[in-house]
Amino acid sequence: MAKLILSMDGLVLKEIPLSKERTTIGRKPHNDIQIDNLAVSGEHAVIVTILNDSFLEDLGSTNGTVVNGNPIKKHFLQNNDVVELGKYKLKFVAEAAAPAAEKADFEKTMVLRPSAMKAAAEQAKAMAAAGGAAAGQAAAVAQRAAAVQQAGASAAATGTADKDAKSAPAAAPAAAAAAPARPAQPLGAIQLLSGGNAGKELELNKPLTTLGKPGVQVAVLTRRPQGYFITHVEGANRPTVNGAQIGAAPHALKDHDVIELAGVKMEFFLKG
Amino acid sequence: MDLTHALEIVSSTDPGMVRSHNEDSVASDAANGVVVLADGMGGYNAGEVASGMATTVIVTEMQQALAGAQPHQPDPQTQQPMAARIVREQVLKANTSIYQAAQSQPQYAGMGTTLVVCLFYDDRVLVAHIGDSRLYLLRAGEFKQVTRDHSLLQEQIDSGLITPEQAKHSQHKNLVTRALGIDPTVEPEIHEYPTKAGDLYLLCSDGLCDMVDDEDIGMTLQALGGNLKLCAQQLVQMANDNGGRDNVSVILVRVLREFPAARGVMAKVFAWLK
Numbered sequence: 001m002a003k004l005i006l007s008m009d010g011l012v013l014k015e016i017p018l019s020k021e022r023t024t025i026g027r028k029p030h031n032d033i034q035i036d037n038l039a040v041s042g043e044h045a046v047i048v049t050i051l052n053d054s055f056l057e058d059l060g061s062t063n064g065t066v067v068n069g070n071p072i073k074k075h076f077l078q079n080n081d082v083v084e085l086g087k088y089k090l091k092f093v094a095e096a097a098a099p100a101a102e103k104a105d106f107e108k109t110m111v112l113r114p115s116a117m118k119a120a121a122e123q124a125k126a127m128a129a130a131g132g133a134a135a136g137q138a139a140a141v142a143q144r145a146a147a148v149q150q151a152g153a154s155a156a157a158t159g160t161a162d163k164d165a166k167s168a169p170a171a172a173p174a175a176a177a178a179a180p181a182r183p184a185q186p187l188g189a190i191q192l193l194s195g196g197n198a199g200k201e202l203e204l205n206k207p208l209t210t211l212g213k214p215g216v217q218v219a220v221l222t223r224r225p226q227g228y229f230i231t232h233v234e235g236a237n238r239p240t241v242n243g244a245q246i247g248a249a250p251h252a253l254k255d256h257d258v259i260e261l262a263g264v265k266m267e268f269f270l271k272g
Numbered sequence: 273m274d275l276t277h278a279l280e281i282v283s284s285t286d287p288g289m290v291r292s293h294n295e296d297s298v299a300s301d302a303a304n305g306v307v308v309l310a311d312g313m314g315g316y317n318a319g320e321v322a323s324g325m326a327t328t329v330i331v332t333e334m335q336q337a338l339a340g341a342q343p344h345q346p347d348p349q350t351q352q353p354m355a356a357r358i359v360r361e362q363v364l365k366a367n368t369s370i371y372q373a374a375q376s377q378p379q380y381a382g383m384g385t386t387l388v389v390c391l392f393y394d395d396r397v398l399v400a401h402i403g404d405s406r407l408y409l410l411r412a413g414e415f416k417q418v419t420r421d422h423s424l425l426q427e428q429i430d431s432g433l434i435t436p437e438q439a440k441h442s443q444h445k446n447l448v449t450r451a452l453g454i455d456p457t458v459e460p461e462i463h464e465y466p467t468k469a470g471d472l473y474l475l476c477s478d479g480l481c482d483m484v485d486d487e488d489i490g491m492t493l494q495a496l497g498g499n500l501k502l503c504a505q506q507l508v509q510m511a512n513d514n515g516g517r518d519n520v521s522v523i524l525v526r527v528l529r530e531f532p533a534a535r536g537v538m539a540k541v542f543a544w545l546k
Contacts, residue, residue, distance in 0.1 A: 109313045109404065109478065109518075111384055111451040112424060207488050207510060210495040220495060222506065224513050231506075234498045 002054055004047075004083075005091040006033070010186075018054055023047040025085065026059075039063050039086025047077070052095060056083060186270040188228045190221070193258070193265040203271070204228060212239075217262040221253070228253040228268065235262070275305040278531035279392055283307075283523040284504035288479055289516030295319030296477045296521035297385075299327035305392030305531075306334045307523050311405050311477040313451070314374075314383030322370050322385040322453050329366040330389060337362060344394040344533040355398045356462050359391050363400055363452070363460045370453025384451035387460070388419060388475050390525065394533035397467050400460040403448040406481055408489065409465075410472040410497065415490030418465070418473075422450035445482060472497050473525040476507070479518035483511040493524075500524045 004016045004023075016023070016033055025033045026044040035044075041061035048055045054077040058065040066084040067075050075081075079094035188204045190211075202209070204221055210233065212218040217235030221228055229250035232238040238245050239261040241253070253259075257268045281302050287294040295312040297320070308330045312323030343355035350357075366387075374380045386403025399407055404421040420426055424447040428434045434442065452458055472493055480489065488510060496503035504522050511520040 109311060109386065109446050109448055111313065111403075111454050112447050112449050206491065208492060208495055208506065214498070218498065220502075220506075222509075224509070231502060233496060233502060 002049065002052070002077075002092065002094050004033070005093060006035075007089050007091065008087055018047060018049045021049055023049065025090075033090075035085060035088050037086050037088065040088070044085060045083075053077075054092065056092075185223075185225060185227070188221075188223070188253070188268060188270050190259070190266045190268050193267055195264040211259075211266075212262040219259075219261050221268075222250065226252070230259060273531075273534050274303045275392060275531055276302045278527065278529050279305060280500060280526040280528055281307060281523065282500040282504050283309075283521070284508050285521040286508045286512065286516075286519065288519050289512050291517075291519055293317060293320060294519045295323055296479070296519040297323035297327040298475075298521050298523050299331045300523060300525075301331050301335060304335060304338050305390075306331055306338075307390045307475060307525055308387070309405055309475040309477060309521055309523050310385040310387050310452070311403070311479070311519070311521070312383065312385040314380065316379060318374075318380045318383035319385070321373070321380060322383040325370050325373065326366045326385045326387055326452055329369050330362050330387075333362040333365050334358070334391070342533070343391065343398075353394075353396075353464075355391055355393055355396075356464065359389060359398055359400050360460060360462060363387065363389065363402075364457065367452050367458045368456075371456055374453060382454075384454040386448060386477070387452045389460075390473065390475065392467065392525070392527075392531065395467055395530055396464055397473070398462065398464045400462045402450045402452050402458060402460050404478045406476055406478075408474040408476070408486075408493075410474070410490065410493045411468060411470070413494065415486070415493060417486065418463075419461070421448070422461070423448050445478070467527050469527055469529050471527040473527075474507075475523040475525075477519060477521040479516070479520035480507060480511050480522055482518060483514040483516065483520070497526070500526060 002018045004018065006013045006016060020032065023033065024031045024043065024046050025035065026042050027034065027036060027038075027040045028042040031043070041059070041063070043059050044061040045056060045058050045065045048057065056065065056067065056072070056075045056077050058073050063086060064071045066072070067081055077092045079092065081092040083090040083092065189201055190204065191201045192198050204223055207223050209221045210218055211221060212235070217237060217239065218233040219239045220231050220233050222231065229252055230239065230241065230246060231250040232246060232248065239259055240246065241251055241257050241259055253268045255268070255270045259266050259268060279302050281300045283298040283300060285294060285296050285298050297310045297312065298308070300307040308327045310323035310326040312319030312321070314322055337358045341354050341358060343358055344353050346352065347354045347357050370383065370385065374383050386405040388399070388401040388405040388407050390407065391398040399418060401407065401419045402422060404423045406421065407418040409416055409418050424444045425439050425442055427449065429436055429439055450458065474489070474493060484507070489507065492503060492506050492510065496506055504524055507522050508520045
């Protein structure tokens with residue numbers, strides 16, 4: 001089931017499943033999603049859900065409804081659309097595909113056995129020839145690609161083509177693997193407080209940033225979904241955070257922590 | 273000859289964030305300069321069995337083979353160094369063991385594994401691989417992939433059907449075209465490269481390279497190369513932070529100094545004695 005995620009200033013307030021055909025949004029208490037904020041009209045907008053499709057409609061609100069930065073009257077919601085109502089944000093998440101366990105199965109490494117593939121490729125070729133398709137110029141690999149689909153579709157049924165097919169673990173994954181989601185997180189930076197470059201600022205926009213002098217003392221700042229961490233890499237002394245030496249394990253950094261490394265003081269802060 | 277002084281080897285393996293089993297296996301033998309990484313596949317725990325068999329069989333068989341032969345000496349049949357033949361034979365032994373186990377025991381039917389093996393000898397590294405486990409090299413600040421996957425995706429890229437960028441989002445990431453233990457025989461792809469002091473080699477399963485961009489992997493090796501243990505942990509952590517949908521395994525091998533075969537030294541000593 002599709003759902004909405006209500007958040008304000010990046011803070012998730014609640015998740016609302018779109019279980020009804022009409023889900024109303026507004027300031028007044030009778031709305032399905034009540035947002036008690038003066039920027040939101042009494043009856044602000046409505047989401048109409050028919051099967052897997054959801055439509056958002058503005059009900060003539062005073063301040064309007066904005067989707068992905070554009071004011072709208074009526075909008076067909078797509079996965080990850082962000083609806084803005086004043087300071088509040090509603091993120092639309094379309095129905096999740098397969099459950100995680102099932103998805104993981106599709107991602108498991110599998111072998112394309114040449115014997116099974118050949119059979120399927122021949123089948124594909126025969127089909128293509130019969131259909132008069134332009135198979136002549138298709139590279140062998142293209143046939144293989146087709147073979148994969150075929151082998152997947154008939155993984156169990158290839159018994160006729162390959163006597164060992166019972167053990168051929170070939171199956172085309174049904175769903176494309178979602179790209180690794182880079183979670184939105186506040187950007188951190190450090191500002192040097194002492195040394196020759198005092199006042200200089202360095203944004204920590206890479207997954208990891210090394211600091212210090214090689215051979216003397218080096219630490220690495222890693223950017224993770226949970227936040228920023230500092231880890232000791234080399235040198236006899238470990239860096240200090242707020243005057244206390246850190247351990248061997250990664251140390252989580254908080255806004256305005258002061259780090260001292262290779263004789264240089266610096267402040268870590270979140271840019272928001 | 274003992275290579276423990278010339279190679280620093282660190283490995284790390286992790287089930288990831290989604291899988292309950294770890295089907296990857298890693299093994300190394302610094303003295304003989306052998307490192308092996310395998311990513312198993314097959315139902316229940318068969319994947320673990322296949323990858324575990326591959327790494328143990330290869331490491332132990334290599335120990336025996338290297339005790340009786342010098343990898344740098346020419347093979348009487350091909351005049352090439354023996355190393356290629358030694359590695360190939362042990363890989364085939366592992367293939368036979370896995371294949372027979374899969375044939376004889378129904379719960380292991382269809383199991384197999386990818387493989388990447390490195391044998392360091394005489395200032396060289398011999399690389400044998402099957403499937404989509406990879407070897408990367410960081411040399412003098414340059415990071416590159418050494419092996420080419422035996423996968424449908426790689427074939428599609430090679431034939432120009434898709435671009436590497438499209439490949440990142442392909443749904444056929446999991447399909448390998450070669451694996452150990454699936455058929456009665458297998459042909460490992462074998463290449464040999466000269467090594468240099470300071471080289472940093474990375475062997476990894478697809479759980480790393482599918483989840484973390486090559487650019488970020490290279491940056492991590494560069495930044496944390498001074499502390500291999502931390503570097504390995506960081507790589508696994510990055511894969512898990514990005515979703516960790518598969519088992520993640522890495523082996524890092526740092527070439528600390530040159531390791532020419534003993535013949536050079538011995539020959540010099542004899543020459544000097546004359």
